[in-house]
Amino acid sequence: MNSEYYIAAGDGAKDGFDVVVTPESAGWTESSLWTLTLAAGQSVDLQSGQDEIMVVPLSGSATVTSDGTKFDLAGRASVFDGPSDFAYVGRDSAYTVASVDGGRFALCGARAEKKLPFRYVPAADISVELRGAGNCSRQVHNFGTADTFEADSIIACEVITPGGNWSSYPGHKHDENTPTESALEEIYYFEIAPGPDNSNGFGYHRVYGTPQRPIEVLEEVRTGDVVLVPHGYHGPSVAAPGYHMYYLNVMAGPGKERAWNIVDDPEHTWIRGTWADQAVDPRLPLHTASEGA
Secondary structure, three states: OOOOOOOOOOOOEEEEEEEEOHHHHOOOOEEEEEEEOOOOOOOOEEEEEOOOEEEEEEEEEEEEEEEOOEEEEEEEOOOOOOOOEEEEOOOEEEEEEEEEOOOEEEEEEEEEEOOOOOEEEEEEOOOOEOOOOOOEEEEEEEEOOOOOOOOOOEEEEEEEEEEOOEEOOOOOEOOOEEEOOOOEEEEEEEOOOOOOOOOOOOOEEEEEEOOOOEEEEEEEEOOEEEEEEEOOEEEEEEEOOOOOEEEEEEEEEEOOOOOOOOOOOOOHHHHHHHHHOOOOOOOOOOOOOOHOO
């Protein structure tokens, strides 16, 4: 039986969107995600309302217009073709997303108190970080993290996990505001690269709690699936051998500081100490913005 925190592809569709996660639907207060598919030349007019929004192409190109300004997003062929450029829309803004050649787009959202200006970031300016080592190696696109982009509350990044590897590991949590931890609601949106014969790949994702705040999630994930992390330790995300895994993380919390402070599961934090003696997976980086789409 699937967890209440797992949303299978298609189950989260609403109002023309492929995925809809809002504070109201998730039962929390801050983080949101919408994904939509647009045909070539198709557009959608939207309102950001209480949320600040990051418009991120998952595939294809688009223009984003707001406050009389238009940004052209070159996008990418797929989420496995390096980071994408993106546009930021402040709260209380009308904006339009128009597809150039047909594609899929993520609207990452978070409740915001102050309105910040409409902005554009090119893919070449996005940091590509290789994290971990050995079969814990993964590639992180830090496009919307607290130390790379100014925003009111949203924190967002993308992670590529090569087939057979583990990421979001060791299990860690960020559900309290303490000197070492930030309370953040987190959304995981998954895509899995097809096999050489176009077979459908899969992976697994784990969330588990503490005695004080129990939660149990262990789900097989496929392209378009979502897992919600309201609290608790989360990880690993495991990519099945032969199938690279992508996930988009969207986070926000009620605290005054916009920061990603985490604590590891103390049972497993020792694993980080083993990485110094291992090489990063030679398959990484799978792709970089400078190599083209």
